[in-house]
Amino acid sequence: MDDIRKKLQEELDTVDWRALRPQLHRDSVILVASELELVEVAWCVAQDRSKDVAGWIAAGQLRKPGAEELTAWERELEKPFRMLVVAPYVLIQPV
Numbered sequence: 333m334d335d336i337r338k339k340l341q342e343e344l345d346t347v348d349w350r351a352l353r354p355q356l357h358r359d360s361v362i363l364v365a366s367e368l369e370l371v372e373v374a375w376c377v378a379q380d381r382s383k384d385v386a387g388w389i390a391a392g393q394l395r396k397p398g399a400e401e402l403t404a405w406e407r408e409l410e411k412p413f414r415m416l417v418v419a420p421y422v423l424i425q426p427v
Contacts, residue, residue, distance in 0.1 A: 344370065
């Protein structure tokens with residue numbers, strides 16, 4: 333495992349929606365589809381692997397949360413998410 337992947341694996345955290353709300357106001361929250369491995373996606377973003385990232389965006393697997401999702405999460409502030417920060421982005425995945 334390379335150093336960046338190892339660092340990302342160590343930084344992988346689980347937080348609730350309440351903790352992510354401030355990041356939403358910075359427009360930095362990116363939703364990662366559940367079928368993708370969060371550490372792998374974060375590694376590709378960190379390595380600027382634009383072809384991989386563009387493919388996930390085109391497939392709708394990497395995107396900003398939609399209004400319906402945000403409304404639902406606001407009603408369930410304890411909803412857990414796996415999270416990784418790859419500045420300036422906060423990559424999240426519902427648990």
